[in-house]
Amino acid sequence: MCGIVGLFLKDKSLEPQLGELLSGMLGTMCGRGPDSAGFAVYGEGEKGETKLTLRAAEGYDFKALAAKLGDGIDVVARATHAVLTVPAGREAEIRAQLAEVAPDVTVVGAGARMELYKEVGMPTDVAVRFDLAKMSGTHGVAHTRMATESAVTTNGAHPFSTGLDQCLVHNGSLSNHRTVRRNLEKAGVKVQTENDSEVAAGYLTWRMKEGRTLGEALEDSLNDLDGFYTFVVGTESGFGVLRDPIACKPAVMAETDQYVAFGSEYRALAGLPGIENAKIFEPEPAKVYFWDRAAA
Template identity: 80%
Template sequence: MCGIVGLFLKDKSLEPKLGEMLSSMLDVMCDRGPDSAGFAVYGAGEAGRVKLTLRGPEGYDFAALAEKLGSDVRLTERATHAVLSVPEASEADVRASIAKLAPEVTVVGAGARMELYKEVGLPTDVANRFKLAEMSGTHGIGHTRMATESAVTTNGAHPFSTGADQCLVHNGSLSNHRGVRRNLEREGVKIQTDNDSEVAAGYLTARMAKGRSLGEALEDSLNDLDGFYTFVVGTETGFGVLRDPIACKPAVMAETDEYVAFGSEYRALANLPGIENAKVWEPEPAKVYFWERAAA
């Protein structure tokens, strides 16, 4: 079944409360996806530096790894995850060093502003473990999973990264994901899980590698991906929504002068400030929606 939430802030004064608001929305979606959860938050970036979000085994010593990677690596630890801030020019070298020094550690996301966290467990517990309510930023997306296409694992949890500062969460099921996966693997795209949502993320990555914009890649998916689905994607400057041509999965949006919010059900939005005055609507099928702010 799964649940999706997304929040894009127009009002800068709300940015310190982004995590608190997103955490509340995620909590409401627990019964749509109780086995695992994840979220991406777009916080402050720093010119010339890249954030690498790492996931390691329980109790992993990220501080020791960061020390081996060099003095210009900054570390923020959150439970089984850690965010490394590294010079943009050093990103490839740092990634290579991580692969050599710590093969048990996975880079789950990267970008100037994006931090990506996901783990097995009740979504409320996952959000609390990573201290989502304390995070600030301009926008974020989240997902609660009820596994139907693959096992309950952290690898199978959403979001899935689709590139620098980009990620995807998905509610639904793709009927042709095995065939799409084979085509992607022939093109050199690595798919690490059996999750059809990772195939969708890989598809967007492959289309963009061929020169398509993210919006164009989402439009292409309407022809190439078969099934029923709702995609919510995060980018450095905003977020987007796409429903399949039948609009089989539930979805609702709300917009005020302060924010734009998405939820698989209205109750995910019900506690947002000013929701009683919001424009509330159901996104149209087969239509790409985007909300963006000027890049910093």
């Protein structure tokens, strides 16, 4: 089952509303996945800095943790998550420190602009818990999960991120993810959970490390990933969509001069501004769709 939504803004004037719009889209997908939810938002970033999104137990003192890591570390806590902003040149050092002084804290995402949040619970509650409606940015993706093949845990919730400013949400199932996982391990790409969706995210990271663009990596996945799936992917500057060659999972898109939007069902798009004038279409099977701010 599961539900996916994504929103890529072309119109800068809508950026303060990104979180509010994405929250509304996410809320309509509760029926497709009430077990857990998550989202990634691409907001402002500063040159020379990296955002590390951390997750820990309820009530964890993230400010005290930041103090242990030394000067020049900014922290913003949101419920069970926090975003540490660190000098980009110290990222590896900070990760090593975290592993030593806070082994119970997980890094769920990293990048110049991406912040990533996910938890168990109704999608509407998860959105409120992390104040999604108050976030601004250029684009974002979100996911509601119905756990049919693994336990209902935060680790199993989407999005999954295995590369800087890169994340993936997935509706479907991969039949060869064990084989792909072994190949990723040999290539040095870490996959931390048992979820096949993280394997898909890791696959894209692996191909891009080999010099492929995201679009090319998505094309490669049509040959290397077996199963039925819809992927919605976010990068620092872009937003991509891919359905498998059979395309049995539902998907609908809307495009206007102001935005591109994706939903597992049309009702996720119905509340967007100007939707009555949008080009509404179903993405074709085995076709890569990608929009990039850098090319705008």
